[in-house]
Amino acid sequence: MINLLSNATAEIPVMPITLHSVMPDTIIEDDVAMSSVGCATNSDTRSIVVRFLQKTYISMREELLQDENERICFAFGHRVESPQRLVMLVTDVLFFDNDTYKCMSPGSLVLNGKAKGTAYDMYARSSFPLIINAHSHPFSREDVWFSAVDDADDRREMGWIASELPKAKRHYGNPDRVIALSMVFGQTAIDARVYTGNLQRPFRPVDLIEVVGEQLTLVVPSSTKQWAMTGVEREFLDRQLRAFTSGAQAVLSRLKVTVVGVGGIGSLALQGLVHMGFRNITIIDTDDIEWSNGNRLILWSQRNVGARKVEVPKQYYESHFPGVTIDAICAPLESMRAVSAMKDSDILIGGLDNQGARVFLNDIAVQFLIPYIDGATAIARKEGALSLAARSAATIPGTTPCMQCSERILYLDKKELSMHFSDAETKSHLRAQGYIKDAPEEKAPAVLPLNMLVASAILFEVMNLVHGFQSGARCVHIDWMDNKGPVRRILNHEVGDGPSESCVVCSSYLGKGDSEPILFPGAQTELPPAPGMSEIETCESR
Amino acid sequence: MPSINTSQWKAALVHQEIGHIIGGLYARHQRGCRTQIQVCDELSWILFHDFPLPWTNPDRTPLLVSTALYPKFPPHGVHIPTRAPALPVIEQVLGGYVFDDPIQVYDEHVERLKNRGFSWVCYHHIGYQWRFNARDIRKGDCLYKYLENFYAVLAEDTR
Numbered sequence: 001m002i003n004l005l006s007n008a009t010a011e012i013p014v015m016p017i018t019l020h021s022v023m024p025d026t027i028i029e030d031d032v033a034m035s036s037v038g039c040a041t042n043s044d045t046r047s048i049v050v051r052f053l054q055k056t057y058i059s060m061r062e063e064l065l066q067d068e069n070e071r072i073c074f075a076f077g078h079r080v081e082s083p084q085r086l087v088m089l090v091t092d093v094l095f096f097d098n099d100t101y102k103c104m105s106p107g108s109l110v111l112n113g114k115a116k117g118t119a120y121d122m123y124a125r126s127s128f129p130l131i132i133n134a135h136s137h138p139f140s141r142e143d144v145w146f147s148a149v150d151d152a153d154d155r156r157e158m159g160w161i162a163s164e165l166p167k168a169k170r171h172y173g174n175p176d177r178v179i180a181l182s183m184v185f186g187q188t189a190i191d192a193r194v195y196t197g198n199l200q201r202p203f204r205p206v207d208l209i210e211v212v213g214e215q216l217t218l219v220v221p222s223s224t225k226q227w228a229m230t231g232v233e234r235e236f237l238d239r240q241l242r243a244f245t246s247g248a249q250a251v252l253s254r255l256k257v258t259v260v261g262v263g264g265i266g267s268l269a270l271q272g273l274v275h276m277g278f279r280n281i282t283i284i285d286t287d288d289i290e291w292s293n294g295n296r297l298i299l300w301s302q303r304n305v306g307a308r309k310v311e312v313p314k315q316y317y318e319s320h321f322p323g324v325t326i327d328a329i330c331a332p333l334e335s336m337r338a339v340s341a342m343k344d345s346d347i348l349i350g351g352l353d354n355q356g357a358r359v360f361l362n363d364i365a366v367q368f369l370i371p372y373i374d375g376a377t378a379i380a381r382k383e384g385a386l387s388l389a390a391r392s393a394a395t396i397p398g399t400t401p402c403m404q405c406s407e408r409i410l411y412l413d414k415k416e417l418s419m420h421f422s423d424a425e426t427k428s429h430l431r432a433q434g435y436i437k438d439a440p441e442e443k444a445p446a447v448l449p450l451n452m453l454v455a456s457a458i459l460f461e462v463m464n465l466v467h468g469f470q471s472g473a474r475c476v477h478i479d480w481m482d483n484k485g486p487v488r489r490i491l492n493h494e495v496g497d498g499p500s501e502s503c504v505v506c507s508s509y510l511g512k513g514d515s516e517p518i519l520f521p522g523a524q525t526e527l528p529p530a531p532g533m534s535e536i537e538t539c540e541s542r
Numbered sequence: 543m544p545s546i547n548t549s550q551w552k553a554a555l556v557h558q559e560i561g562h563i564i565g566g567l568y569a570r571h572q573r574g575c576r577t578q579i580q581v582c583d584e585l586s587w588i589l590f591h592d593f594p595l596p597w598t599n600p601d602r603t604p605l606l607v608s609t610a611l612y613p614k615f616p617p618h619g620v621h622i623p624t625r626a627p628a629l630p631v632i633e634q635v636l637g638g639y640v641f642d643d644p645i646q647v648y649d650e651h652v653e654r655l656k657n658r659g660f661s662w663v664c665y666h667h668i669g670y671q672w673r674f675n676a677r678d679i680r681k682g683d684c685l686y687k688y689l690e691n692f693y694a695v696l697a698e699d700t701r
Contacts, residue, residue, distance in 0.1 A: 127550050174550075299643070363614075472556075489575065501676075501677050502676055502677045502678070502681070502682065503676060504613050504614055504674045504676040505678040508551055508552075508613070508676050512549075515549075516549050517549065519611065519614055524599040
């Protein structure tokens with residue numbers, strides 16, 4: 001009767017139970033002509049983004065637009081909140097078989113009330129804060145809009161949801177935050193809105209829909225003012241637009257990209273992003289500029305030695321490139337500010353120098369459905385032979401294996417990672433016992449041309465993510481000493497399956513957003529209470 | 543510092559693990575141990591009030607496992623009350639690796655642990671390997687196996 005496609009942890013019980021104890025009978029028993037439902041988000045003025053896992057989005061489209069009849073489905077997900085944006089992460093979807101429709105035609109649909117009640121019950125039992133009612137207008141060939149009937153249905157249904165479903169969630173012991181959206185799918189367009197709870201202005205349009213997969217598909221809903229490039233932007237990007245004609249370019253300037261580590265690789269990647277048209281960028285690094293950075297750090301000058309690595313590019317790009325805003329964060333990766341910026345990104349780029357930080361970004365990427373592209377170099381001299389190697393690697397949540405579940409984990413030192421993720425006190429404890437040795441930091445060799453190669457690989461993968469001009473690469477291997485072909489792109493489909501079902505990150509954290517605490521280096525936890533003396537005495541008496 | 547909230551799936555995993563531990567270690571214990579097990583609200587530790595030991599005297603001990611990093615990472619050893627009679631025996635069997643006054647440097651965390659009367663038994667999962675299987679926890683490394691291994695190492699002593 002009802003089919004659940006769950007891409008995250010199976011949070012929704014398989015056996016539906018009706019909500020007679022908590023839902024009004026009228027809603028359970030009555031058939032309601034349904035188009036959409038929603039719930040209050042107060043008078044929130046933040047921009048609203050809906051981010052889908054690709055397979056969830058594709059299955060919804062296929063279901064809703066399978067024939068000429070209007071159809072309906074429910075999708076569920078978690079949220080990410082920041083002062084600027086409310087991002088909804090959609091991972092799961094619930095479909096209805098034909099026998100659950102009382103009426104279905106190209107112009108209307110009426111869903112069996114019992115099926116709808118069951119769907120609400122399943123939602124109430126889950127920890128998902130987000131519920132989306134999506135239906136189709138298969139007759140809409142170009143732009144698609146909510147009809148007057150949709151408006152009336154949404155007002156009634158969302159009002160009910162706003163008042164009743166939080167109670168139902170509390171009844172089941174779940175967080176009672178309810179965010180409701182309605183969406184309408186046409187053949188080539190989508191419209192989407194959130195219920196605000198405001199009588200005068202009950203709906204707010206969704207600003208952007210993102211579909212995270214091998215390509216980052218960007219859809220501007222019909223009701224939202226279409227984003228067009230200004231004349232200056234168009235001229236600035238003229239040569240690039242002649243190569244990549246994808247409409248996504250207009251949206252690029254609104255995407256948030258975070259570059260973590262703006263040293264040798266990160267500073268080059270940052271420069272490329274600005275030139276490619278990204279305008280909303282965050283950079284994170286705690287280091288200061290040193291003389292020894294001079295051989296590879298973009299924007300290095302002797303005048304800047306001693307300055308923060310994040311401040312110099314911020315000042316330069318903001319003053320020399322129109323419209324560029326850089327949020328420069330000089331704070332550790334695990335700081336509140338850095339974590340908030342990373343989870344509020346649309347694309348993450350890593351120019352890091354340690355595995356623990358990479359795994360941390362990997363985990364953030366999966367939890368918040370953010371494509372993450374990481375770069376690294378390795379220069380070595382073995383028995384006199386020089387090796388100049390580099391690689392970029394992509395974690396695309398729900399599409400590629402993550403660092404924790406792919407073979408790449410084999411190259412990670414679990415002991416080092418475990419230490420990295422321990423709190424400062426435990427580390428101090430382990431250090432005192434000799435389990436961690438504070439060896440003097442070894443300065444790894446680094447040269448500009450190799451950094452440029454890997455930064456190029458990162459930027460090409462970002463370009464491909466947005467414009468989709470070739471198959472996605474899980475990683476790009478660069479071996480400059482290999483005369484047969486120094487650059488090798490390893491495509492996703494060449495290296496087997498997607499995320500591992502047994503991977504704890506991909507199965508338990510995928511798309512959980514703010515609903516799940518972030519396991520981060522230095523996390524402090526509650527300490528245990530004193531053991532009961534009676535327990536010890538009992539043992540002693542034996 | 544972001545707060546650590548309880549997550550339902552982690553709670554479910556922890557309870558699944560406890561079920562396996564009760565069904566395995568506790569069930570095998572000849573004299574029977576009380577299954578009084580306390581799980582921290584934030585799921586950052588589990589306190590087994592009567593953890594079974596493979597000896598007749600002592601045959602049980604309070605034992606605490608930190609689950610702050612679970613299930614992504616294994617626990618850094620276990621904690622046992624400093625005054626517990628099992629502690630010197632465990633230290634003897636392990637050949638050391640028990641620290642009741644663990645570091646010379648003043649440290650708030652250690653001081654707080656000491657105030658709570660816990661000693662740290664530095665027992666690590668085999669070679670730091672930890673492949674947790676989210677689909678079927680018994681197919682990968684898990685708390686149950688970690689404690690089973692700890693028990694097995696202690697059982698190698700033939701007292």
